[in-house]
Amino acid sequence: MSKADYLAELEPLQLALNNLARWLQHTGRRLVVVVEGRDTAGKGGTVAAIAQTLNPRQCHVVALGKPSDRERGQWYFQRYVPHLPASGEIALFDRSWYNRAGVERVMGYCTESEAALFLKQAPAFEQLLVDDGVLLLKYWLTVDQAEQEQRIVERLQDPLKRWKLSPVDLEARSRYADYGRMRDLMLQATHTPHAPWTLVNFNDQRRGRLALIRHLLAPVPATQIPPPPKTLPPL
Template sequence: MPLTNESVIRRIHRELLDHSDEELELELLEDVRNLDELFDEHADVDEEKLARRRYFSELFRLQGELVKLQSWVVKTGHKVVILFEGRDAAGKGGVIKRITQRLNPRVCRVAALPAPNDREQTQWYFQRYVSHLPAAGEIVLFDRSWYNRAGVERVMGFCNDEQYEEFFRSVPEFERMLARSGIQLIKYWFSISDDEQHLRFLSRIHDPLKQWKLSPMDLESRRRWEAYTKAKEIMLERTHIPEAPWWVVQADDKKRARLNCISHLLNLIPYEDVEHPAVILPARQRHEDYSRTPTPQQGRRITCSRLCALRF
């Protein structure tokens, strides 16, 4: 369906409100005492708010399962690598944020590598990614990965034909080697439509909080949509192996994509509940000869005058 100026403006406005409301709602939920009341579907709210409540209710449930998964990974020494690939603005960062939001960053960490420097360009192609692979009891999420060579590098001409073909010869063996070493490798491709990417780019252009996400490379990728499509199709066909298959996430609906991806991820890993010993807070030791050292006069105190001005 062709886009009209009115539909574009309405869509961008909804995108901006959705982003702002979600960040605010996440903060408010931290202080909620009665989640049952918050997620009561019989409350007097409109359908849009009811859908948001259902979304957050399911998101919280899945994040609770991710915490259980984390405990199991630590206990068993399981090693997990998850690759997130897709076009610019496909929603990779959003799902990564929701996965890591409640987890220990020492257990679950994100690897988002910048463009290779001059030295890295002379290394074995996979070398700079190897140092980010997990040890026992760790989960690593790659926000883009070694598949840059099959995507952006191919389309933008950052690699030659020989390097491109060598990548396809090497990557299946590299990933099989990871599997043999005990690493569970999970690969997600986030798929969005032409119109949806167009609208998300417009949203970023008009949102001061998101403009940093747009780079000249992103804008050029928009122009080369068809070249990226061809590169993606070749990549999926030539690197879909039994040891590390590709999973495609339909991502035009951001919230549905997040829930589907997290739910699917949980189903791929055979985690179980881990019993934890009861935590008992020990009594604080007190000594008669202890006195708290006063703050040095040189230290600058933070006054609350400006903070008070921010009260609603």
């Protein structure tokens, strides 16, 4: 998809996202969007496209690094709770609590018993959010191995994108099949009626972003909330 065609389709979707933000403020609802997927799938770019034209005081991007020693001694979900939205807000998780079912499990950063406990507790944790009125949308961005390899090479060759590749990313490159197995186990355990997963094809990142945003907008009532009128006083 060409950049020009992509931007032409993105603009009306971003206008709709602004209407969504006004609807959330008007109703007091809270929105959590979880964006997960393999390395290079396009998580960061997708979150950026959603947040680009929204008020950063209302729409918060959550991209947590490695847990601290103190956080490692907490209940696993505890470090994510402070980032959940208040009334009228949006939280966009660029990776989320599902790290435990993916990278942590594949790379041996957690034990199998810890991973099993996570898969048991995640649906219950999400049930609490939904029962409290949170709109929870979970997306998995799919990308095939050949496309992932091409993107890794492009990042290595581009000095402005090389920072996106960590030693863990390079190690994970050789574990494509392992990640696939862990993903399937995760989806099987955590795809629930109250918090289902939506898989989006991201072999073409631009088409994938547009498809994801359209899906994100679908649950919102077709109610236009006009922006508050603003007039400039005379000088």
